[in-house]
Amino acid sequence: MAVLRADARRNRDLIIATAKEIFVESGLDVPMENIARRAGVGVGTLYRRFPDRGELIAAVAAQVFGSVLTDLRAARDEEPNAWEAFTRLVTRSEDLRVTWHLAFPSGRAWTMVHAAPESRDVHRDMMAALDELVRDAQAEGSIRADVGPGDVLILVSIVLGTHLASSDPAGQVRSERSLLLALDGLRAVPGSVLPGAPVSTEELGWSVAEGDFDNA
Amino acid sequence: MAVLRADARRNRDLIIATAKEIFVESGLDVPMENIARRAGVGVGTLYRRFPDRGELIAAVAAQVFGSVLTDLRAARDEEPNAWEAFTRLVTRSEDLRVTWHLAFPSGRAWTMVHAAPESRDVHRDMMAALDELVRDAQAEGSIRADVGPGDVLILVSIVLGTHLASSDPAGQVRSERSLLLALDGLRAVPGSVLPGAPVSTEELGWSVAEGDFDNA
Amino acid sequence: MAVLRADARRNRDLIIATAKEIFVESGLDVPMENIARRAGVGVGTLYRRFPDRGELIAAVAAQVFGSVLTDLRAARDEEPNAWEAFTRLVTRSEDLRVTWHLAFPSGRAWTMVHAAPESRDVHRDMMAALDELVRDAQAEGSIRADVGPGDVLILVSIVLGTHLASSDPAGQVRSERSLLLALDGLRAVPGSVLPGAPVSTEELGWSVAEGDFDNA
Amino acid sequence: MAVLRADARRNRDLIIATAKEIFVESGLDVPMENIARRAGVGVGTLYRRFPDRGELIAAVAAQVFGSVLTDLRAARDEEPNAWEAFTRLVTRSEDLRVTWHLAFPSGRAWTMVHAAPESRDVHRDMMAALDELVRDAQAEGSIRADVGPGDVLILVSIVLGTHLASSDPAGQVRSERSLLLALDGLRAVPGSVLPGAPVSTEELGWSVAEGDFDNA
């Protein structure tokens, strides 16, 4: 991809930031023109940068994934153990909430993410880092052994994603309570006997896109 | 009057059943015409019965709530204790999955449910029954004491609702695993220290509609 | 036309009365179902009596024309001269206001009136009576000689028809003022020099339907 | 910005002119698509310019009012006295006929006119100019003293508006005759005793919209 002129670059970043904001507020189906307007550009400019909605979603996703990956690595470096790093990531990372929001409402988002090399790559990196984090936490004994990183991902993403739009403080508290309950479920020993086998991150991928999250 | 009703009644039921099906597959925003076509009626018929999408959603909700309430009472009667009844309901009731799906994507659904007396009433009954069930389970010691029925409702609904569309068997298993993990979180003793206070069902209601679940 | 059973007859009259009412309130384009509902019958019944909207309009018109003709004859019999009879008719006959209202908004109404023998006939009788009335008033010197019955009809109908919907008292007064001004114009001697020739009632008829009043 | 404006401006004007034409022919309720088609644009274009029918009506009205105001001022400047100016305006201004047509069928139009600042302002200016014109004519003795500008407006508008759609020459003559008769009524001295008080233009305004002309 060719280097963009400074002003074009600025525009691109502005659009991504604006889209992230609006996606969080109003979902992925918001009119393109609204995004353009809030970003202060014409629709034409938006479409020049992102030929269709899918590419815009993928670009937002790539940016957000990158940022989450950074957060995850920082947490891993700075926290004493994997569990602390995991909870810090999950409870503190704003972008993580966005990520799952993006991934949620229709699975459609995943199609787009996987179609764009840029976002697919950072997605893969993020998954790898998550694999390692979960494995470490299990080695520490702080995540139960009968779950896989895929299980962790699914449960956390569901909880984080669904609660995103809450704006009043009571809603924030309720979200946090749900999240902590879910985390307790991931630690529970002894816990229920789970059907099937631990879910790996590899198992997710496309299949995620095609069904599990389809509640558009 | 009662004579023609048979015809109309059949159609009405057919439309509700069809809408339930399609809502589950494709969300609440599916074109009205698709619903009509699959039900084998004209759009006009659909609109005669349900003047707008909201009324259709409310009607589907009323039907589903009623069925869940029946399931809940059956489980309570037939199972040895509250926890068994609760897990049976949560893992076996097909309609429960629909319920939460309906409640989810935008909160919009709640507005409609509350606007229609029919669905509002059965919703209230369902909530009352849930209150009692959770209270009993806590008395048995099978649900942790620091959560309220609202917490239970939120967590379970998130997990059930989001997984609904999964059609391949692997997805079903993954859903079930998530659900069991969440249930383990509800039993965890000792669990994390939760912020705020237990959430009651009263606290939900409209506030649910207006924010927490708004990821449309 | 066959004699109707008593109850059918009652229904027919009821529908006509209701339609007259609603036409005055909301115009000729009101949904058929509204008329049926207010009349307390099913749409099917309405359509059985009046195969389409046009026939209903014609039936209302026939009823109203007949009533206006009766009013006119009564006025002629009871008032001392033609001018008094004319002003009494024009200022007092409720049905006259309806008549013009019917005739107005689209000209469409005339098509229907002329298509139905029943209303066409009474329309013709009314026209004949009007001819005579105007001629007599001119003989008395109370209507200027350079106008024809058609002129009178047009001017009065415009003023009466347009003011119909006024419900507040101020509007009623304004309507009456306009009407009196128009009547003064019909008496003015000497008045403006008018182009063309006096307009007869024959000259109206279909041409009225096809253009002059078409402001639908 | 100014560059593209040329294009858009041309289109906007074209749409307004087309709408004026069609409104006169077929009334205010003509399908938006017909207007778009005759103007040679897509519906989308029409809706981009005028978000709903009301805005289109208001825009047409503003254009027409402006043009009438210009006609009035020209007549006032060029004619020897107020009465001549008045009759010239009333008998010669094509746009005046459109104006009243717009104002008529439902009062709805007024709502829209008043909702849009642009048309509201020019409407007010027109009213002020009319006030002055009528006052001057009364000072000259050419309009009777017991009427107000509101009376004049109502009577003239009724006559002009209702006859608008006439296309055949005979209809034109008939319209002109009615108009002259009405004008004679405005001059008649001595005339009938009118109920109530002279109607001012202030008294019209919204009340016009809400009742008097409502024969939609």
Added chain:
DNA sequence: GATGAATGAGATTTCATTCAT
């Protein structure tokens, strides 16, 4: 005969996307 359920064509309005300037 009466009823009101069903139909489907048509009107309004919105938006993703293309393209002229």
Added chain:
DNA sequence: TATGAATGAAATCTCATTCAT
């Protein structure tokens, strides 16, 4: 390259009219 105007394909909803009961 940026802009925003234009397009037209949906989607929602309404109603005249037909027809089964």
